[in-house]
Amino acid sequence: MENDNNVAEIHWGKTISEARTYEEYKGAGVFADLLTDRTFKKAFNPDSQNKVCLIALLNAVLEGEISSPIVDVQSRDKEFNDGSNENRTTVFDLYCIDSAQRRFIIEVQILPQKNIVNRAIYYASQTVIAQGERGQSYKYELKPVVTIVFMEFNVFADDRYIRRAKLREVNGASVSDILSFAFVELPKFNKPLDQLETTLDKGLYVLKNIKNMTHMPKQYANTAFELLFLMAELAKLSKEEQKMIDEAQKAKWDAYAIREYAIETGLKEGLEKGLKQGLKQGIEQGIEQGLKQGIEQGIEKGLKQGIEQGLKQGIEQGIEQGLEKGMDQKAREMARSMLAEGDSVQKVIRISKLSESDVLAIKADLDKV
Numbered sequence: 001m002e003n004d005n006n007v008a009e010i011h012w013g014k015t016i017s018e019a020r021t022y023e024e025y026k027g028a029g030v031f032a033d034l035l036t037d038r039t040f041k042k043a044f045n046p047d048s049q050n051k052v053c054l055i056a057l058l059n060a061v062l063e064g065e066i067s068s069p070i071v072d073v074q075s076r077d078k079e080f081n082d083g084s085n086e087n088r089t090t091v092f093d094l095y096c097i098d099s100a101q102r103r104f105i106i107e108v109q110i111l112p113q114k115n116i117v118n119r120a121i122y123y124a125s126q127t128v129i130a131q132g133e134r135g136q137s138y139k140y141e142l143k144p145v146v147t148i149v150f151m152e153f154n155v156f157a158d159d160r161y162i163r164r165a166k167l168r169e170v171n172g173a174s175v176s177d178i179l180s181f182a183f184v185e186l187p188k189f190n191k192p193l194d195q196l197e198t199t200l201d202k203g204l205y206v207l208k209n210i211k212n213m214t215h216m217p218k219q220y221a222n223t224a225f226e227l228l229f230l231m232a233e234l235a236k237l238s239k240e241e242q243k244m245i246d247e248a249q250k251a252k253w254d255a256y257a258i259r260e261y262a263i264e265t266g267l268k269e270g271l272e273k274g275l276k277q278g279l280k281q282g283i284e285q286g287i288e289q290g291l292k293q294g295i296e297q298g299i300e301k302g303l304k305q306g307i308e309q310g311l312k313q314g315i316e317q318g319i320e321q322g323l324e325k326g327m328d329q330k331a332r333e334m335a336r337s338m339l340a341e342g343d344s345v346q347k348v349i350r351i352s353k354l355s356e357s358d359v360l361a362i363k364a365d366l367d368k369v
């Protein structure tokens with residue numbers, strides 16, 4: 001599998017944010033995309049021989065932030081109740097515990113989410129609370145909870161691709177190790193293959209680029225990550241596994257495409273509404289102010305203020321409405337296509353996120369044809 005040619009072996013497929021079509025995005029077709037739910041869990045399964053990949057990746061991401069390196073891990077139940085009256089649950093991509101009883105939450109996020117840092121804090125806090133015991137004898141002897149979030153989008157304004165955080169004093173001294181976080185923005189990691197030096201470099205590079213490779217680069221020989229290439233080689237998987245991986249990657253692209261379509265539609269509608277509303281408000285404000293300071297000066301200033309305010313409000317409203325409209329329209333088109341190809345109603349509901357009644361209505365409409 002190893003190839004000494006470090007450049008020719010890369011099929012320079014585009015990342016999900018760069019690609020315009022699924023064909024541009026899907027990669028070389030030799031190795032599976034590790035950044036889908038199914039392949040990520042298999043590649044870094046803490047209950048298989050691939051746990052060495054997980055341990056190597058976690059130690060690299062958390063270097064300097066945990067009191068001692070991770071030696072061994074095993075999985076924990078990825079879903080547990082948060083104790084609320086609404087009986088809600090929290091679900092993680094990977095949830096494991098190491099030999100020092102530290103809890104590790106590992107998530108992969110492919111689409112931008114509002115308040116993703118707050119979301120990570122919320123879920124980590126639930127994991128801390130779950131350690132509690134009832135009664136006055138409880139001594140609050142908590143085990144550390146470490147959250148790692150790999151993101152296929154950017155959140156922070158600077159160029160750093162990884163940031164680590166915990167409870168600290170204003171001078172930087174650590175106050176507690178009970179809650180620790182690491183956020184990795186994969187689009188910002190752009191080191192070329194021939195400049196990979198550390199375990200972290202190699203771990204992030206393979207996560208981001210393995211689907212674009214045709215061979216395992218020599219930099220990965222005799223490393224923990226060599227197992228990732230063995231696991232992800234599509235030709236060695238069963239036809240059923242290949243189909244499931246293809247469906248997962250296609251669903252990932254569809255979710256991204258729906259969002260992009262919604263944003264594009266929302267921006268267009270927002271600009272149109274913003275201009276119309278801004279002109280109206282500008283004229284009204286301009287006349288009112290012009291009566292006091294001069295009609296000519298007032299209209300000019302009112303138009304300027306009105307257009308700026310109208311554009312801002314219109315774009316915000318347009319994006320919100322466009323997102324909802326675009327996502328619903330794209331989801332219905334995808335559901336119709338899947339039903340036409342014979343996919344089950346339950347599968348269509350799971351992938352499209354439409355309600356059962358909506359999917360059944362689409363199916364009934366197809367049955368009439």
